[in-house]
Amino acid sequence: MSQNQNKLKASVVLLRVFIGWHFLFEGVVKMYNPEWTSFGYLATAQGPFEGLFTMLIGDSTIGWVDTLNIIALMIVGVTFILGIFERIGAIVGVGLLALYFLAHPPFPGLAQMNVEGNYWLVNKNLIELVACIVIYQLPTGEYFGLDYLRKNKLKTQEQ
Amino acid sequence: MKWTRRDLLIGLGGLPILGAVWWAGAANAVGSRKKRSEILEQLNIKPSLPPAVPGIGGDPVRIGVIGFGIRGEQLTRALGFATEEWKEEMRLAAEEDPNNKSLEDFEKQERLNVKLVGVCDVFDVRAEKFIKSFSTDDNKIKRYRTYKDMIHSGEVDAVVIATLDHWHAPMSIEALNNNVHVYVEKPMTHTVSETYTLRDAAEKSDAVFAVGHQHRQTLSFSTARDIVEKGTLGHVSLIQTNTNRNDDNGAWNYDIHEKASPETIDWEQFLGSAPKVPFNKNHFFRWRKWWAYGSGLSGDLLTHDYDRLNCVLNMGIPASVSASGGIYTHNDGRNVPDVIQVNMEFPDFSTGSSQTKGKEKGMTFCYSATLGNGFNRPTILMGHDATMELGNRLTVWPDGASTRYADMLENGKMDPNVPIYQYDPASRATDAVSSATSQYFADKGLMWTYIDGVRVDSTFLHMREWLSVIKNGGNVSCGIKEGFDEAISAHMAGLSWKLGRKIEWDAASQRLKPIEGVDFDQVLLANENWNIQPEMVG
Numbered sequence: 001m002s003q004n005q006n007k008l009k010a011s012v013v014l015l016r017v018f019i020g021w022h023f024l025f026e027g028v029v030k031m032y033n034p035e036w037t038s039f040g041y042l043a044t045a046q047g048p049f050e051g052l053f054t055m056l057i058g059d060s061t062i063g064w065v066d067t068l069n070i071i072a073l074m075i076v077g078v079t080f081i082l083g084i085f086e087r088i089g090a091i092v093g094v095g096l097l098a099l100y101f102l103a104h105p106p107f108p109g110l111a112q113m114n115v116e117g118n119y120w121l122v123n124k125n126l127i128e129l130v131a132c133i134v135i136y137q138l139p140t141g142e143y144f145g146l147d148y149l150r151k152n153k154l155k156t157q158e159q
Numbered sequence: 160m161k162w163t164r165r166d167l168l169i170g171l172g173g174l175p176i177l178g179a180v181w182w183a184g185a186a187n188a189v190g191s192r193k194k195r196s197e198i199l200e201q202l203n204i205k206p207s208l209p210p211a212v213p214g215i216g217g218d219p220v221r222i223g224v225i226g227f228g229i230r231g232e233q234l235t236r237a238l239g240f241a242t243e244e245w246k247e248e249m250r251l252a253a254e255e256d257p258n259n260k261s262l263e264d265f266e267k268q269e270r271l272n273v274k275l276v277g278v279c280d281v282f283d284v285r286a287e288k289f290i291k292s293f294s295t296d297d298n299k300i301k302r303y304r305t306y307k308d309m310i311h312s313g314e315v316d317a318v319v320i321a322t323l324d325h326w327h328a329p330m331s332i333e334a335l336n337n338n339v340h341v342y343v344e345k346p347m348t349h350t351v352s353e354t355y356t357l358r359d360a361a362e363k364s365d366a367v368f369a370v371g372h373q374h375r376q377t378l379s380f381s382t383a384r385d386i387v388e389k390g391t392l393g394h395v396s397l398i399q400t401n402t403n404r405n406d407d408n409g410a411w412n413y414d415i416h417e418k419a420s421p422e423t424i425d426w427e428q429f430l431g432s433a434p435k436v437p438f439n440k441n442h443f444f445r446w447r448k449w450w451a452y453g454s455g456l457s458g459d460l461l462t463h464d465y466d467r468l469n470c471v472l473n474m475g476i477p478a479s480v481s482a483s484g485g486i487y488t489h490n491d492g493r494n495v496p497d498v499i500q501v502n503m504e505f506p507d508f509s510t511g512s513s514q515t516k517g518k519e520k521g522m523t524f525c526y527s528a529t530l531g532n533g534f535n536r537p538t539i540l541m542g543h544d545a546t547m548e549l550g551n552r553l554t555v556w557p558d559g560a561s562t563r564y565a566d567m568l569e570n571g572k573m574d575p576n577v578p579i580y581q582y583d584p585a586s587r588a589t590d591a592v593s594s595a596t597s598q599y600f601a602d603k604g605l606m607w608t609y610i611d612g613v614r615v616d617s618t619f620l621h622m623r624e625w626l627s628v629i630k631n632g633g634n635v636s637c638g639i640k641e642g643f644d645e646a647i648s649a650h651m652a653g654l655s656w657k658l659g660r661k662i663e664w665d666a667a668s669q670r671l672k673p674i675e676g677v678d679f680d681q682v683l684l685a686n687e688n689w690n691i692q693p694e695m696v697g
Contacts, residue, residue, distance in 0.1 A: 017173065021180050028184030033192060051257075081180070082173040149170035153162060 013144045016080045016135050019128065023093065024077025030070050037066055045103040046110050053103050072096050080135065083145010090136035097129035194572060198579050201567075202391055202555075206582055207381035209608075212624055213631040215272040220340075220626055223277040223315035225306050225330060226322035227285040229413065230344055234319050234371070235289075237618040239271050242292040260614070268619055271626060276314055279303045281425040282443075284418050305428065306330045310339050317366075317629060319622075320344060323452040325433055328353035335364035340629050342622060344371045345466070346458040346649050347642035350680040351671060354646045361639035369625040369635040370642035372466045376620035377608040379553050382582050383471045387510050391555060391580070392542030393563055394512040394519035395472075400464040401536040402456065402528035410489050410497060410530040411447040411459075415440050434686065441492070448493035450653075450686050455495025456528045457482070457652035464526055464538065465503075466637070466645045471540075471549070472510065476644050477503035477524065479663045480651040488531030494686050497530040501652040513544055513563040526652075545579065551608070553582040647671075650683060657682050 030036045039062055045053035056065050072092050079089030106112060106119035115123070141147025162170075222238065224231055232242065249262035277300060278289040286302045294300040303309035306326075310318065310333050317340035320330050328348040334341045335357075347370050348354040361368040374380060386392065404410065421438045429443060433451040436442065446452035447459055468474065484499030503524040512519045527536070540547045544561040548554045557564045559575040567573040608617045621637070628635050651662040651671065663672040671679060 017176060020173075021176065024177065024180045025184045028181050029188045032185045032188035077180070078177065081177045144169055145173055146170055149162075149166065153166060153170070 008138075009140050009143045012134065012138045013083075013140045015131055016083070016086065016140055019093070019131055019135065020077045020080025020089075022077075022128075023073045024081060027070050027073030027077055030066075030073070037062060038069055041103060047102065047105040047107055049102045069096070076132075083141035083143075084147050084150065086139055086141050086145070086147075087136050090132045093132040094129055094136070097125050097132065101125040101129065198567070198573065202386075202580055203389060204382070204386050204391065204580055204582075207378045207385065209378060209620075210624075212627045213633075215623070215626045215630050217272075217630060219272045219274040220629055221274050221276045221314060221316045223279065223303070223309045223318045224275065224289065225279045225309065225318055225320045226326075227278055227280045227289045228282075228321065231280075231285075231319070231321035233618060234321055234342070234344075234622065235275070235293075236265060237268075237616055237622045238273055238275070238319075239268060240275055240293050241265055242288060244288075244292075264614060264616065268616065269623075271623060273626065274298060275300060277301045277303050277309050277312070279306050279309050281428045282416070282419065283423040284416060304425075307333060310334050310337050315339060317342070317626075321371075323429075323446045324454050324458055325349040325452050326431055328357045329431070331368065332357055332360045335360040335366050335368060338364055338366045340366045340368070340625070342369045342371060342625050343642075345462045345642075345645065346454055347646040348650075349454065349458075350683050351647070351650050352680050354643060354650070358639055358643050367625060367629045367635060368639050368642075369621070369628075370637045370639075370645065371618070371621065372463070372470070372637040372641070372645070373618040373621035374463065374467055375470050375636040375641075376617040376624070377551065379549070379551055379582055379608070380467065380470050383547065383549055383553055386547060386553070386555060386580070387471060387540070390511045390513065390563070391545055392510060392540060392547055393544030393558075393561065394514070395510045395540050395542040396519070396522055397541045398468055398522065398524045398539070399536075399541070400468065400524070400526050400538040402460045402464070402526075402530075403533050403536055404530050405533035409533075411445050411453075411493075412489075412491070413444050415444045419443060448489075448491075448495055450494055450684065453495065454649065454653055454683075456484075456497070456499045456530075457501065457656065458649045460528060461499075461501055461526050461652055462645050462649050465524070465648050466641065467538070467549070468524065468540075469641065469644055470636075472508075474505050474508050474522070474524070476647050476664050476666070477651065478506055478666070479504045479661050480648070480655050481661045482652050482655040483659075484528075484656060488529065496656060499526075499528050499652075499656060501526040501655070503648065503652075510542065513561070519543060553580070554578045555580040650679070654679055654682055657685070 039057055042053045042057050042062075042065070056062065073096065076089045076093040076096065079085045080093075101123070104110075104112075106115075106121060106123045108120065112119065117124075139147070142151050224235055227235070232245065235241075236245070246262060246265075249259070249265070252259045253262055275293050276298070278286050279302070280286040280289070290300045290302060301312075301314070303312065306318075309315055310330075318330070318334050320327060320334075320341065320343040322330065322344075324346055327343050327346070328350075331341045331343050331347075332353075348357055387395070407413075419440050424438070424443060426438045426443075430436070436451075442449060442452070447455070453459060480501060480503050482499060482501040484496040486493060486496055487498045489497045503526070504521075505524065506521040508522045509520050510522075538549045540549060543558065544563040545558055546556045555578060557568060557573045557575055557579050559568065561568065564573050564579075568575070573579060608615055608620065625635055627633070647664070651664065654671075655662045658674070658677065660674070662674075664670075665672050
């Protein structure tokens with residue numbers, strides 16, 4: 001049983017670190033590229049929430065949207081890779097991926113733009129979103145990450 | 160407390176991963192930015208800024224509109240006056256598609272210091288619509304029965320001419336001779352000889368003459384000029400420009416108004432110097448389909464593409480033109496071709512060379528058009544060092560065998576598949592384009608330009624420039640010289656198609672090289688064939 005538990009934890013750690021890796025890289029690339037903007041992605045939004053997304057592209061809002069997006073990406077990236085406050089990171093990740101998914105949902109009848117595969121209802125954004133739920137349900141920072149030190153070492157010190 | 164190596168590995172194992180990903184992301188972004196700025200630095204291309212136009216001060220310019228059809232309405236809107244019918248139509252269009260900003264754009268358009276004082280249209284419905292829409296209590300708009308009445312009235316300072324092609328020159332000449340300012344639609348003239356007469360009239364007149372090639376205001380074209388002048392493309396040997404349309408509107412089959420009749424239309428005046436034919440609604444509303452009134456693809460659409468390039472390259476009139484084509488897609492009684500290929504030769508022209516002196520010289524301008532297919536073929540300028548796609552957006556790709564960029568290509572700083580320069584002033588604007596024909600014009604940069612990411616009607620800018628020159632002096636960007644180049648080049652294309660032979664230009668004498676036994680103007684005016692029937696001339 002405990003061996004199975006360990007295998008499961010190791011797998012989830014791998015999943016967590018890779019998702020973190022993906023998010024962090026996206027965040028860093030955007031942060032170091034001053035010309036990057038989510039304008040195009042939002043302006044071409046479609047589906048039931050199209051109006052909501054196109055509302056975000058005003059001159060006064062787009063700067064905030066871009067900054068918040070980078071911060072959110074990095075929160076997920078840092079918490080997942082370091083293995084600390086990963087449940088907060090997972091919630092942020094689910095929120096972010098839900099927005100990405102809804103801006104360009106793979107619903108029948110909508111033109112799929114800039115996608116490399118074929119999707120019907122479920123796409124990679126949605127799968128990554130579910131993976132974030134798994135991370136939320138199975139925190140592994142204590143197994144591999146800063147939480148291990150926080151829980152085991154710092155606590156012992158307090159005692 | 161004691162931390163073992165195992166503790167550190169488990170607790171801090173994420174840190175090196177974090178560091179590595181961060182480093183890779185930063186290096187990736189900064190690296191590609193550096194590579195790009197190195198290329199841009201080398202190219203030194205400066206996106207053009209909108210020209211500063213001196214204000215139109217003093218008394219408002221009193222304007223008379225001659226011809227209030229499709230284009231006449233558009234020009235009047237550019238002057239700041241839209242009919243209620245159009246506003247209602249656009250309001251509904253915006254309701255249906257929130258991205259349709261035509262009405263919003265119109266309402267935001269800067270007000271010009273003009274006063275509409277008169278209209279001249281041979282169709283009662285249009286003249287009445289003009290008066291009903293724009294007449295106010297303190298400004299009663301007059302309808303003039305003929306353009307001469309309007310020009311001689313002493314009540315108009317300037318006329319806007321948006322009539323059939325064969326009326327462009329007679330009206331412009333009459334206005335210029337009476338020092339009334341002229342804004343005339345393209346093509347500037349309908350025959351070769353009147354092109355010279357109009358040039359004389361414009362040169363002698365104190366009035367300001369402008370041809371309606373509004374794209375001269377498009378910022379991407381002035382940026383394109385900078386790109387070419389800096390030798391970015393090297394020697395351009397071939398230009399390909401195209402018309403692709405596949406709809407009724409694009410094939411000039413416009414709607415026929417239900418109230419059109421010999422009672423509501425002054426048919427005699429419509430015909431003017433054209434062959435006397437009985438009243439014909441098809442001819443009246445779809446006049447672009449006959450040589451008698453229009454000039455087909457060569458006068459109607461080639462002129463746009465030619466002047467777009469003449470504005471970027473200033474290549475002037477071609478040494479020779481050969482054209483071929485036919486009526487292949489709309490065999491509906493028209494006599495202008497609906498498929499045409501025009502090759503214009505410029506053997507002495509060069510945009511500069513990066514190779515041995517004397518190796519490169521000369522260019523072909525190739526215009527290819529069909530009204531039976533809507534596939535978008537962009538305008539491309541093909542140089543030894545790079546290729547440029549020209550429209551409202553500009554894209555420049557290096558050529559794999561370029562001399563100028565050989566080093567950068569060799570050490571991987573450039574790639575033939577990756578653009579080295581892109582100019583997209585509209586990247587932050589959302590557009591909704593209503594019809595296939597307007598999409599055609601918009602893609603070519605013929606409808607709008609973008610100033611600080613905001614869409615601006617280039618026709619508005621073009622008319623504002625004309626009005627500013629009227630008040631403040633200076634030069635219009637498409638005046639008689641540019642109009643002359645455009646008209647002669649278009650006539651050469653029409654003549655070549657009709658005669659099935661090469662038409663040559665003698666730059667020294669500024670004349671077409673004569674062909675024995677051929678009267679060029681007769682050929683241009685003739686409808687069925689160039690061997691004109693005397694009874695058709697009337």
